[in-house]
Amino acid sequence: MTDVAGLAGVSLKTVSRVINGVASVDAQMTDRVRAAVQELGFSPNQLAATLKSGSPTSTIGLIVKDITNEFYSSVTVGASAVARQHGTLLITAHSSEAYRAGERGASAGHAAGSLVASGAMDVDMDIDVGVDMDVDVDVDVHMKTDNETDTDAGADAGAKANTETDAETSDYAGAGYQELDAILDLCRRRVDGLLVVPTAADHSGLATQIAMGTPMVFLDRDPVNLAADTVVINNVGGARDAVRALVAQGHRRIAIIVDSVDLQTMAERLAGAEQALAEADIPLSDSFIVTGVHDPAAAATTIRGMLDAGDPPTAVFCGNNRITTGVIEELWRRGTPLAIAGFDRFPLAHLMPMPLTLVDYNSVELGRIGAEILFRRINGDDSPPQRVVLPTTLTSTGLEFSR
Numbered sequence: 001m002t003d004v005a006g007l008a009g010v011s012l013k014t015v016s017r018v019i020n021g022v023a024s025v026d027a028q029m030t031d032r033v034r035a036a037v038q039e040l041g042f043s044p045n046q047l048a049a050t051l052k053s054g055s056p057t058s059t060i061g062l063i064v065k066d067i068t069n070e071f072y073s074s075v076t077v078g079a080s081a082v083a084r085q086h087g088t089l090l091i092t093a094h095s096s097e098a099y100r101a102g103e104r105g106a107s108a109g110h111a112a113g114s115l116v117a118s119g120a121m122d123v124d125m126d127i128d129v130g131v132d133m134d135v136d137v138d139v140d141v142h143m144k145t146d147n148e149t150d151t152d153a154g155a156d157a158g159a160k161a162n163t164e165t166d167a168e169t170s171d172y173a174g175a176g177y178q179e180l181d182a183i184l185d186l187c188r189r190r191v192d193g194l195l196v197v198p199t200a201a202d203h204s205g206l207a208t209q210i211a212m213g214t215p216m217v218f219l220d221r222d223p224v225n226l227a228a229d230t231v232v233i234n235n236v237g238g239a240r241d242a243v244r245a246l247v248a249q250g251h252r253r254i255a256i257i258v259d260s261v262d263l264q265t266m267a268e269r270l271a272g273a274e275q276a277l278a279e280a281d282i283p284l285s286d287s288f289i290v291t292g293v294h295d296p297a298a299a300a301t302t303i304r305g306m307l308d309a310g311d312p313p314t315a316v317f318c319g320n321n322r323i324t325t326g327v328i329e330e331l332w333r334r335g336t337p338l339a340i341a342g343f344d345r346f347p348l349a350h351l352m353p354m355p356l357t358l359v360d361y362n363s364v365e366l367g368r369i370g371a372e373i374l375f376r377r378i379n380g381d382d383s384p385p386q387r388v389v390l391p392t393t394l395t396s397t398g399l400e401f402s403r
Contacts, residue, residue, distance in 0.1 A: 001015050001019075002014065002034045002147075003036075003040055004037055004040060005036075006217070006318055007036040007039065007040065007346050008029070008032040008033045008034060008036040008343065009032065010029055010032065010099040014033065015033055015130075018030050018033040018034065019033075019037075019399070022308070030312075041314070044332070049287065052307060053355035056070075057189075057190045057191060057192055058086075058087060058088045058089060058192065059090075059091055059189075059190075059191045059192060059247065060079075060083055060087045060088055060089075060090055060091070060113055060191055060192055060193045060195065060371070060374060060378075061086035061090075061091045061092075061183075061189075061191045061193075061194045061195065062075075062079055062090055062091070062092045062093070062177060062193065062194075062195045062196075063074060063092075063093045063094075063095060063182050063183060063194065063195070063196045063197065063263070064076070064093075064094065064197045064208070064365075065094070065118075065199055066091065067094045070346070070347070071257035071344070071363050074363035074364045074366075074367065075197070075220075075363055075367035075370075076090070076092060076220060076365050076367060076368075076369035077364050078364040078366060078367025078371065079195055079367035079369065079370060079371040080366060080367075080370075081368060081371075082239070082367075082368055082372055082375065083371060084148050084200050084367060085374055086260060088192070088375075090344065091186065091189075091191065093182045093185075094182075094187065098295055104397045107216070112364075120333075127331045130281045131168060134372070137173050143271060143273070145197055145386050147334070154233055154280060154291070156225065157279075164349070170305070171387055173220030174191055175309070176318060179196075179198065180200055180203075180205065180206075182210045183196065183206065183209070183216075185207070187209050187214050189403065191214065192378050193214060193216065193217070193364070193374045193377060193378045194212075194214060194216045194217070194377070195216075195218075195219055195367070195370050195374060196216055196217070196218050196223075197218070197220050197221065197369060198218050198221050198223050198224070199263075200220075200224070201224060202224050202225050203218075203222075203223040203224050203225060203226040203228075203358075204225070204226055204284070204295070206224040206228075210228065212255060215229075215377035215378055216228055216289065216294075216374075217229040217230070217231065217371075217373050217377070218230045218231075218312075219231050219232075219366055219367065219369045219370045220232060220233065220265060220372075221263070221264040221265060221349045222264060227268070227376070227385050228385050228389045229370075229373050229374075229385045229386055229387075230386075230388070231369050231370040231373070231383075231388045231390065231392070232387065232388070232389055233361050233366070233389070233390050234264050234270035234320055234341075234361075234389050234390065234392050235264075235267045235269045236269070236270060236271055236272035236275070236323070237272060237392060238269070238272065238343060238359040239269040239270070239271075239272030239273045239276075239317065239343060239359065240272035240273065240275050240276045240317075241258075241272075241345065241358050241359070241392070241394055242276075242317055242342070242357060242358075243272070243273045243274075243276035243277060243317050243341065244279070245282075245341055245357050245394060246317065246339055246341050246357070247276060247277075247279075247280045249315070251314050251315035251339055252282050253311070253312070253313045253314045253315070254268065254273070254277065254282065254288065254313060254314075254315045254317060255288045255289070255290070255303070255306055255313035255315070255316040255317070256273045256290070256314065256316075256317050256319075257290050257293050257299060257302055257303070257316060257317070257318055257322070257323050257327070258270050258273075258290065258291050258318075258319030258320075258351060259291070259292070259293060259319055259320055259322075259323070260292050260294070261291050261292075266291070266319055266320075269343055270289075271332070271395075273317050273399045285310070287306070288313055290302050290308070293326075295321075295322055296322050296323070296326030297326060298326065299318070299322065299323040299324075299325075299326025299327050299330075300326040300327065300329050300330035300333075301325045301330075302326075302331050303316060303326075303330050304333070304334075304336075305392065307330075307334070307338075307403045313338070314338065314339065315338065315339035315340070316338060316339070316340055316341075317341045317342070318340065318342035318343065319342075319343055320342070321342065321344035321345070321346035321394060323342065324340065324342035324343075324344070324346070324356070324358075325346065327340060327342075328340065328352055328353075328354065328356075331354065332353055332354070333394060338354075339357075340354065340355075340356050340357070341356075341357040341358070341359075342356065342357070342358050342359070343358075343359040343360065344358065344360075345358050345360045345397075349397045349398065350397045350398065350399075351398075351399065352397070352398040352399065353398070353399055354398050354399065355396065355397075355398045356396070356397050356398035357394055357400070358394070358395050358396075358397060359392050359393075359394060360392065360393050360395045361390055361391070361392045361393070362390065368387065369388055369390075373386070373388075378402065
């Protein structure tokens with residue numbers, strides 16, 4: 001603005017008044033200022049103006065663990081659609097995830113977490129991902145209070161996974177610190193609110209930020225030691241239905257392969273799968289339950305070891321789509337048919353060379369509902385925190401196995 005004022009031969013105050021459309025400025029001065037603005041290519045700093053005035057910044061943040069994962073991309077699409085409706089910019093940040101050692105039947109390994117980037121998503125861009133953004137989804141909404149205790153198996157499993165604090169939690173906590181750093185960084189940038197896919201082992205410290213006026217909504221997992229709005233998937237029910245489907249097909253030797261049970265989602269899916277086995281009076285076998293499987297290569301190695309052992313499984317439940325694809329790859333390589341049920345749909349699942357039973361849900365809706373709740377909070381809604389549970393469905397896909 002100083003350069004504009006100098007070129008136009010007017011004061012900074014006059015430049016400010018012209019830029020802000022004050023009608024009482026002399027017409028000749030207005031023309032000189034506008035000419036200087038055009039010549040210098042000047043653009044007002046809207047963020048600086050809002051920070052100075054204390055008004056909303058028209059920005060919200062979204063923190064996810066992996067911006068390359070299709071699930072988080074879909075969540076971003078849902079959230080950005082709502083942000084666009086409110087004339088708001090969505091800023092996304094990446095927070096990595098680490099895991100503890102000592103998983104059942106496998107070595108968990110360690111993944112160093114780091115904040116990769118913060119970037120702006122243009123809220124005016126045209127996003128077309130072939131998803132019906134107006135689809136009706138039945139959800140279970142529950143209002144929470146500060147002293148409430150969850151009693152279902154999924155909540156118990158998630159709480160157990162998220163509240164263990166011993167020497168083994170250092171890597172997990174390290175990833176959590178990066179998540180908290182990203183949250184605090186966006187708060188310092190004065191975003192109007194935050195959507196968070198949580199990885200930290202304790203979120204109690206965020207109560208101060210929320211009390212100071214930055215509302216937060218948590219997606220996919222519940223925050224730990226913090227009463228806040230959450231939107232999650234029915235992980236227990238989805239996994240239970242998937243394993244029930246395998247049992248209905250006549251299988252009793254059913255393997256369960258999941259990622260780290262440090263993650264609430266994985267702990268809940270394991271709990272749901274074990275519930276289905278218990279209902280069918282199928283005893284749990286440590287050799288058939290493997291946790292801490294983080295990628296397709298590890299999944300392929302895991303199922304290979306099971307099939308090479310005596311009395312192998314006839315069916316397998318996979319805790320996410322990365323595990324499912326790894327299992328499929330190994331089965332196709334060795335020409336071995338095996339019944340597969342997996343959590344998450346994935347691209348080209350219908351072309352996989354074997355029948356699949358997949359747990360499906362609307363991840364776009366997860367981001368959209370979370371964003372809608374967030375904007376209600378930004379606009380002054382002070383009702384008790386709510387927990388929205390999105391339903392899952394089973395879908396049959398894939399091709400008949402033939403080699």
